[in-house]
Amino acid sequence: MLSGAGRLNFPVISNSVSTPPFRPVVPCLAGLLVLVLAMHGSASGQQTASLVWRGETFPIAVSRGDFSVGDVARAVGLTVSRDTTTGVLTIAAKPGRQLLAGPGTVQVPVDQKIVEISKPVRSDAGVLYAPADFFEKALFRFAGVTGAWDAGERLWTITPAGGPAAEPGAPVTLDVAVVHVDPTTQVVLRESTAARFVPRLVESGLQIRWTDRKIVPPFAERRFDDPLVAAVRFEGDAVTVVFRDPTLTAHAYPLTDPDRIVVEVARLVQSPPIEPAAPPPPVPALTIVVDPGHGGTETGAIGPAGLQEKDVTLQIARRLAAAIPRVVSSRVVLTRDSDSAISLDDRTSLANHEKAGLFLSLHANSSRAVGAHGSETYYLSLETSDQVSQDVARRENLAPAAAAPGSPEANPDLDFILWDLAQSAHINESSRLAEAIQTQLNVVSRTENRGIKQAPFRVLAGATMPAVLVEVGFISHPDEEKQLRSAAFQESVAVAIAKAVGEFFGRRQPAAAPAAGLAVTPSPAPSPGVTPSPAR
Amino acid sequence: MSRRAAAAILLIMAAAVGALLLLNRPSSSRPVFRRRLPFLRVTPAVAPGTPRPGAPASPVETVRVTLFFSDATEGKLHPEERDIAKPAEPGAFLRALFEELARGPTRPGLIGVLPPRIQLRNGFLMPSGEVVLDIAVDSSLSFGSAEELSIVSSLVDTTLQNVANTQRVRILVNGEPAESLGGHVDLTRPMGFLRDELAP
Numbered sequence: 001m002l003s004g005a006g007r008l009n010f011p012v013i014s015n016s017v018s019t020p021p022f023r024p025v026v027p028c029l030a031g032l033l034v035l036v037l038a039m040h041g042s043a044s045g046q047q048t049a050s051l052v053w054r055g056e057t058f059p060i061a062v063s064r065g066d067f068s069v070g071d072v073a074r075a076v077g078l079t080v081s082r083d084t085t086t087g088v089l090t091i092a093a094k095p096g097r098q099l100l101a102g103p104g105t106v107q108v109p110v111d112q113k114i115v116e117i118s119k120p121v122r123s124d125a126g127v128l129y130a131p132a133d134f135f136e137k138a139l140f141r142f143a144g145v146t147g148a149w150d151a152g153e154r155l156w157t158i159t160p161a162g163g164p165a166a167e168p169g170a171p172v173t174l175d176v177a178v179v180h181v182d183p184t185t186q187v188v189l190r191e192s193t194a195a196r197f198v199p200r201l202v203e204s205g206l207q208i209r210w211t212d213r214k215i216v217p218p219f220a221e222r223r224f225d226d227p228l229v230a231a232v233r234f235e236g237d238a239v240t241v242v243f244r245d246p247t248l249t250a251h252a253y254p255l256t257d258p259d260r261i262v263v264e265v266a267r268l269v270q271s272p273p274i275e276p277a278a279p280p281p282p283v284p285a286l287t288i289v290v291d292p293g294h295g296g297t298e299t300g301a302i303g304p305a306g307l308q309e310k311d312v313t314l315q316i317a318r319r320l321a322a323a324i325p326r327v328v329s330s331r332v333v334l335t336r337d338s339d340s341a342i343s344l345d346d347r348t349s350l351a352n353h354e355k356a357g358l359f360l361s362l363h364a365n366s367s368r369a370v371g372a373h374g375s376e377t378y379y380l381s382l383e384t385s386d387q388v389s390q391d392v393a394r395r396e397n398l399a400p401a402a403a404a405p406g407s408p409e410a411n412p413d414l415d416f417i418l419w420d421l422a423q424s425a426h427i428n429e430s431s432r433l434a435e436a437i438q439t440q441l442n443v444v445s446r447t448e449n450r451g452i453k454q455a456p457f458r459v460l461a462g463a464t465m466p467a468v469l470v471e472v473g474f475i476s477h478p479d480e481e482k483q484l485r486s487a488a489f490q491e492s493v494a495v496a497i498a499k500a501v502g503e504f505f506g507r508r509q510p511a512a513a514p515a516a517g518l519a520v521t522p523s524p525a526p527s528p529g530v531t532p533s534p535a536r
Numbered sequence: 537m538s539r540r541a542a543a544a545i546l547l548i549m550a551a552a553v554g555a556l557l558l559l560n561r562p563s564s565s566r567p568v569f570r571r572r573l574p575f576l577r578v579t580p581a582v583a584p585g586t587p588r589p590g591a592p593a594s595p596v597e598t599v600r601v602t603l604f605f606s607d608a609t610e611g612k613l614h615p616e617e618r619d620i621a622k623p624a625e626p627g628a629f630l631r632a633l634f635e636e637l638a639r640g641p642t643r644p645g646l647i648g649v650l651p652p653r654i655q656l657r658n659g660f661l662m663p664s665g666e667v668v669l670d671i672a673v674d675s676s677l678s679f680g681s682a683e684e685l686s687i688v689s690s691l692v693d694t695t696l697q698n699v700a701n702t703q704r705v706r707i708l709v710n711g712e713p714a715e716s717l718g719g720h721v722d723l724t725r726p727m728g729f730l731r732d733e734l735a736p
Contacts, residue, residue, distance in 0.1 A: 293719060294719050298678075298718075298719055299678050300678055300679075300680070300718070300719060301678055301679060301680035301683070301718075302678055309678075309680065343715060344715050344716065344719065345715065363680070363681055363720075364680065365680040365681055365682050366679065366680025366682065366683050367606075367611045367680060367682040367683050367686070368606060368611070368647055368648075368649065368651075368683055368686070369606055369607065369608050369609055369610060369611040369647065369682075370608060370609075371608060371609035371610070372609070372610060372611045372682060376682075378681070381732060453732065454732055455681070455685055455720075455721065455732065456721055456722045456727065456730075457681070457720050457721060457722060458715050458716050458720070458721070458722035458723075458724065459719075459720075461722055469681070469720075471680070471681060471682070474680070474682075475680065476680060476683075
């Protein structure tokens with residue numbers, strides 16, 4: 001190499017100091033220090049707290065002031081399972097009861113109710129963390145306990161619901177309203193402030209006793225002109241909802257905003273358990289096929305944050321499969337219950353094979369139009385098949401009688417017509433079902449009403465029963481993608497569709513209704529527009 | 537027959553053949569091949585302005601076509617007119633229409649409906665009046681129903697709006713019949729004009 005010429009020379013400061021040979025020790029130590037600092041920085045939001053329950057102390061992971069949902073749930077004796085795809089935790093108290101929480105959940109599905117919390121549940125390194133009111137309003141009540149958070153000690157103290165209160169407060173002022181929504185009656189006890197209570201079935205009805213506060217009853221006893229509830233009677237710190245006859249039962253649950261206790265009175269639908277050798281419940285005559293759109297390699301639309309339509313539709317379909325039998329006595333069949341690809345015709349064929357009474361195909365929408373958002377419900381457009389029919393008729397009128405007119409072999413278009421005839425016979429009912437679903441989606445999911453529409457969708461064409469395709473929201477819209485990811489939204493959509501299915505069968509003419517299983521019960525939350533039962 | 541009479545007959549026949557050949561002589565304004573059905577539903581566009589004296593006339597003859605694009609808010613289809621070079625035959629016209637759709641709208645507030653990874657492999661006009669559009673769809677593409685409806689409606693309606701003597705459009709995907717583009721719109725049958733997706 002030539003020296004000097006053309007090269008940049010650096011001045012030598014001192015020749016007397018011998019430069020130590022380069023060793024990687026110093027950079028390594030520096031790097032280690034940086035790594036430790038970085039780890040410390042990333043973990044700065046991570047802390048722990050404790051939870052005391054039945055004399056045992058449990059460590060609870062804390063992140064940015066929120067508590068690990070799984071840690072708390074397990075500590076109070078609940079069973080926790082996690083969906084690895086969505087990160088949703090299913091918290092079970094006993095068979096048939098569950099609480100769901102996933103990343104982004106603000107409305108927490110607790111059994112059949114939705115509990116709103118102050119800020120979303122969030123995921124941190126695969127662990128779900130929730131604010132304190134998630135536990136106070138949802139999880140502890142679900143578990144039948146109450147919890148008090150001591151920020152100084154960083155300690156949750158858990159006591160059984162109705163156990164000793166931390167300190168007695170002001171008395172609770174109460175209002176009473178009785179509303180009948182056939183076939184149930186709801187007695188709403190509106191409280192001036194939320195207070196702990198214990199419900200108990202007694203001989204005359206359902207008794208509620210407040211355990212931590214005195215109450216100010218609005219009256220001693222009032223009789224109601226209601227088919228199920230005879231009276232509401234206050235005695236001491238308890239109230240009794242008096243049944244009209246002993247075949248009734250009731251349960252109570254708290255709601256907030258405003259604070260209230262709802263007592264739901266209904267007729268016993270099953271034989272009393274004391275009767276020996278009760279026969280197993282009959283298999284419902286009605287089958288409903290729920291079709292989670294796409295699957296397998298057919299991802300469907302993909303949201304800007306990567307949410308895939310096939311996952312959303314499967315989650316909602318599973319929830320819908322659980323929700324429909326609570327509204328309509330029926331057997332629900334899913335066209336797929338896993339991440340698998342199925343052809344469109346096979347989905348419809350399954351519904352036909354099952355002799356289903358309804359076919360519900362679930363989808364999440366996408367559009368290149370950035371403003372497109374909201375839910376839509378489609379039923380089949382017969383425009384295309386009408387055109388094909390006209391063309392076939394015209395050709396057959398013109399054609400010589402060489403081939404047997406009307407035979408599918410002679411004209412493959414007839415296959416289309418015959419396939420479409422299947423759905424055209426149900427098109428009016430499909431339209432009515434679409435309307436019922438869209439109405440419920442508008443109310444519950446709070447999405448913009450894009451109305452009911454018709455389109456030549458393949459999956460609807462050959463269904464021999466009322467069939468609709470529900471677009472629950474736009475996965476291409478960033479806000480709606482977040483909604484679609486949330487377990488609470490999925491649950492509310494499922495409940496809304498199930499309610500619409502109940503309405504659909506409830507309003508159907510008896511001659512057209514399936515042979516059995518039309519017991520329609522409204523959802524537990526009070527519905528708007530119901531008529532209050534007049535007090536005597 | 538005398539020799540003179542035979543020569544006269546031969547002369548008359550030769551003259552008749554010559555006249556027939558002359559009458560059927562190929563010319564630039566009249567093609568020699570069999571007459572074809574017109575395939576342009578549209579009328580030629582009005583030439584923009586009067587050509588300057590002495591300037592050569594524009595060699596490109598144009599036609600005005602109507603294309604359907606989506607609006608940016610609701611996703612409904614709106615028409616947009618533009619002039620394109622007059623195609624020589626139906627296949628070229630179908631390709632030109634597809635290319636114009638792929639090029640996208642010029643009107644503000646409208647957006648294109650064809651993703652870049654959808655291309656036209658071939659377009660045919662069948663004697664029965666059915667148009668076959670064979671489109672290449674990238675396997676990585678995925679659609680929601682609104683997007684899929686926009687794509688199919690835009691292709692079908694643009695084709696039927698502009699190509700004469702057509703009632704139906706059949707869409708093939710990658711050369712083969714397909715159930716749908718992305719799991720929604722039925723492609724197993726030819727489609728007529730889809731009005732539901734047009735803006736009111």
